[in-house]
Amino acid sequence: MKRLIPLLIILSVSLTVQGQFKKNKGAIASKPSQQSKFLEKQWWLGFKAGTNFSQPSPIKRYTVTTPTNYAQALNDKVYDSFSKTGSQATLEATFYFKGFSFSTQPTYRQSRFSYTNQFQWRNPENSAEHLVLKYDQEQNANYADFPLLIKYDILRGKLRPYVQVGVFYSLLINANKSIKISGTDYASGGINQFSNQEIIVGAKDLFHNYWGIMGGAGLGYNLGNVKVVLDASYWKSMSNISNTSNRFSNDRLTGVGDAQDDLDLNNIVISAGVLFPMRFLSNSFKTLDR
Amino acid sequence: MRLLALAIIALVLMGCSNDSDPAADKANFTRIYDNNKYDASFYPIDAKQTPDGGYLILGGRRIQDSNFSGIYILKVDELGGFISEQEVDENYVNPIGPLLESGGNYFFFCMTSVGLQTQLFQLDGDGTISNPVSVGGSYPAASATDGNNFMLLSYDNFNKNTVVSVVTPSGSITQSKGFSIGAGDAVEEPIINHFLRTGKQIPFLVGKAGSQFYFNGFYNYTLSLCFTNLLADDPQGIIQGQQDDGGVSQVMPLDGGKFALARFNFGDNYFLPNATLNTSGISSSTDLGGNPFPELVGYASVKILRTTINSKKVAIYGSDTRSKQIALFGYDESSGEFMGSRYLGFSNPFEIASIAPTADGGLVICGTTFVAGRFPRICLFKLSQDEISGSFK
Numbered sequence: 001m002k003r004l005i006p007l008l009i010i011l012s013v014s015l016t017v018q019g020q021f022k023k024n025k026g027a028i029a030s031k032p033s034q035q036s037k038f039l040e041k042q043w044w045l046g047f048k049a050g051t052n053f054s055q056p057s058p059i060k061r062y063t064v065t066t067p068t069n070y071a072q073a074l075n076d077k078v079y080d081s082f083s084k085t086g087s088q089a090t091l092e093a094t095f096y097f098k099g100f101s102f103s104t105q106p107t108y109r110q111s112r113f114s115y116t117n118q119f120q121w122r123n124p125e126n127s128a129e130h131l132v133l134k135y136d137q138e139q140n141a142n143y144a145d146f147p148l149l150i151k152y153d154i155l156r157g158k159l160r161p162y163v164q165v166g167v168f169y170s171l172l173i174n175a176n177k178s179i180k181i182s183g184t185d186y187a188s189g190g191i192n193q194f195s196n197q198e199i200i201v202g203a204k205d206l207f208h209n210y211w212g213i214m215g216g217a218g219l220g221y222n223l224g225n226v227k228v229v230l231d232a233s234y235w236k237s238m239s240n241i242s243n244t245s246n247r248f249s250n251d252r253l254t255g256v257g258d259a260q261d262d263l264d265l266n267n268i269v270i271s272a273g274v275l276f277p278m279r280f281l282s283n284s285f286k287t288l289d290r
Numbered sequence: 291m292r293l294l295a296l297a298i299i300a301l302v303l304m305g306c307s308n309d310s311d312p313a314a315d316k317a318n319f320t321r322i323y324d325n326n327k328y329d330a331s332f333y334p335i336d337a338k339q340t341p342d343g344g345y346l347i348l349g350g351r352r353i354q355d356s357n358f359s360g361i362y363i364l365k366v367d368e369l370g371g372f373i374s375e376q377e378v379d380e381n382y383v384n385p386i387g388p389l390l391e392s393g394g395n396y397f398f399f400c401m402t403s404v405g406l407q408t409q410l411f412q413l414d415g416d417g418t419i420s421n422p423v424s425v426g427g428s429y430p431a432a433s434a435t436d437g438n439n440f441m442l443l444s445y446d447n448f449n450k451n452t453v454v455s456v457v458t459p460s461g462s463i464t465q466s467k468g469f470s471i472g473a474g475d476a477v478e479e480p481i482i483n484h485f486l487r488t489g490k491q492i493p494f495l496v497g498k499a500g501s502q503f504y505f506n507g508f509y510n511y512t513l514s515l516c517f518t519n520l521l522a523d524d525p526q527g528i529i530q531g532q533q534d535d536g537g538v539s540q541v542m543p544l545d546g547g548k549f550a551l552a553r554f555n556f557g558d559n560y561f562l563p564n565a566t567l568n569t570s571g572i573s574s575s576t577d578l579g580g581n582p583f584p585e586l587v588g589y590a591s592v593k594i595l596r597t598t599i600n601s602k603k604v605a606i607y608g609s610d611t612r613s614k615q616i617a618l619f620g621y622d623e624s625s626g627e628f629m630g631s632r633y634l635g636f637s638n639p640f641e642i643a644s645i646a647p648t649a650d651g652g653l654v655i656c657g658t659t660f661v662a663g664r665f666p667r668i669c670l671f672k673l674s675q676d677e678i679s680g681s682f683k
Contacts, residue, residue, distance in 0.1 A: 064321060066370065067326070068372055119326075119661075122327070131328065244311040244314050245314045247314075248320040249318070251615075251634065251637075255635050255636035
């Protein structure tokens with residue numbers, strides 16, 4: 001039910017938008033000029049690129065290492081939020097109509113996120129018998145995203161701030177995972193701090209396609225006959241990004257006690273780019289200069 | 291607008307398809323049961339699925355007051371999650387497998403730490419243990435189920451005999467026969483080292499093939515697979531090894547008088563998935579031949595499970611590789627044809643303890659892993675029916 005609420009909001013916004021179109025039709029029709037009428041709608045095509053920051057959020061935790069004499073929480077993975085930078089490149093096709101835009105923005109996105117967990121073994125009767133192991137795990141997942149967005153231009157001048165909401169579907173292209181194991185061994189006759197060689201594995205089987213909702217704001221600036229855009233969006237996944245059937249399938253990972261949690265993946269996506277108009281009244285007409 | 295609504299509905303449906311899947315969680319998992327005591331050491335002996343879908347694991351543990359292993363019982367749920375553990379009183383040591391099922395309960399043999407007298411413990415499906423029953427005899431080495439009763443192979447260190455007994459669940463011995471291991475301390479040494487776990491682990495076995503009992507133990511100075519009716523003083527059939535350097539490492543009777551067998555010879559390992567054995571007279575295990583497995587560790591522990599995969603009777607061999615993985619090899623029971631393999635574990639060392647079928651048509655493989663490369667801990671692999679079908683075609 002919690003997941004349906006954002007959907008209902010999106011649908012409500014969409015219906016409101018549709019209602020706005022009907023109201024505005026009559027208002028604009030009262031003052032028609034060739035140029036303003038022409039500028040009521042436009043097709044834009046362009047590209048943008050930028051960076052993204054990921055926030056993994058466990059839906060359900062899984063583990064290989066199962067404690068028998070201490071609390072599971074001591075081994076729990078600690079996820080880093082918005083700490084690793086990813087990147088993305090986007091093609092944008094947008095239909096503008098009276099302040100509202102309908103946009104599809106196919107994106108190739110690389111997202112990175114990480115977590116750590118730690119294990120300790122001690123001998124209560126001999127403090128020298130003590131080992132601490134730390135696992136630093138980084139996931140790198142590549143997706144083809146297919147968002148559908150509705151934008152609204154708050155101002156209509158040369159500088160056009162806008163807000164946008166939408167939904168997206170992310171198709172997994174590839175993923176890999178690296179694990180760095182480091183530790184401190186107090187039982188070696190001294191304090192032995194060590195770091196093992198990183199384990200890097202293909203992890204496509206551990207992830208899955210997912211969908212989500214998105215919302216954000218941006219700025220468009222009419223520069224000559226093109227529009228330069230800068231926007232930031234928050235993408236919230238609405239389904240599990242982990243492949244539930246392959247959680248324990250990678251022996252290299254389970255061998256060191258790692259199992260993929262069920263995860264939501266949220267992203268802050270920041271992009272800058274340029275859009276080109278597809279409709280021209282004439283060769284000399286500057287579509288954006290108003 | 292309609293298109294947008296349809297797109298949203300489609301996305302919801304696609305997204306929901308990967309919600310948490312309890313069935314998949316039960317069908318496949320890997321667990322390592324960790325204790326954070328630096329000097330703790332655990333090894334599993336056998337794991338069985340209980341009627342509640344969970345698993346009961348019999349294991350051994352390092353104890354301070356005895357040279358023998360203590361007893362450890364672990365109960366986990368159907369997802370492999372920890373439920374309870376019991377470190378059984380240190381007066382009882384040397385637990386042996388497998389977990390024997392009779393009348394809805396589970397049994398295992400062990401011995402007292404001081405008198406070394408054989409005891410029989412009973413467990414219920416939750417792992418609750420009852421007081422042991424004294425069986426008599428010493429050094430229990432191997433056991434198996436015989437209908438509602440149990441077969442027990444033990445070592446009588448007073449008379450220097452390998453003893454085969456039939457024991458009821460109440461601990462009474464209904465049949466028993468001893469076979470001399472031969473005179474002199476040299477023959478006994480590897481047996482005692484086995485029990486102390488300071489030397490080679492001898493593949494002691496006991497079972498029944500048709501109406502004939504068999505045991506794999508020391509007889510007449512050498513490790514031998516012997517066939518006996520438990521009446522005659524000498525075994526009817528003897529497949530001799532090479533003292534403790536060669537012999538049979540696992541045997542499983544198949545249909546039609548055939549056997550799935552594994553043997554070893556000075557560290558080399560051989561599998562014979564469809565062997566004909568001479569169950570009368572004397573023969574040598576080295577004459578049996580077999581498929582060599584140089585990838586397995588020397589003197590490898592071998593487990594064999596009879597199961598059915600895709601309506602075909604299959605013998606699954608499990609053993610330990612030199613790369614410290616658990617290896618499973620499947621063979622068609624009727625022809626001995628190789629069907630496939632599956633390797634479990636990586637990064638840290640893994641060693642096999644048992645393979646057992648599960649109610650959902652999968653397998654559960656129990657073993658030892660060395661967490662952080664050093665701490666011996668119990669691990670459990672649950673493989674789904676689909677995974678097994680994919681591995682053994």
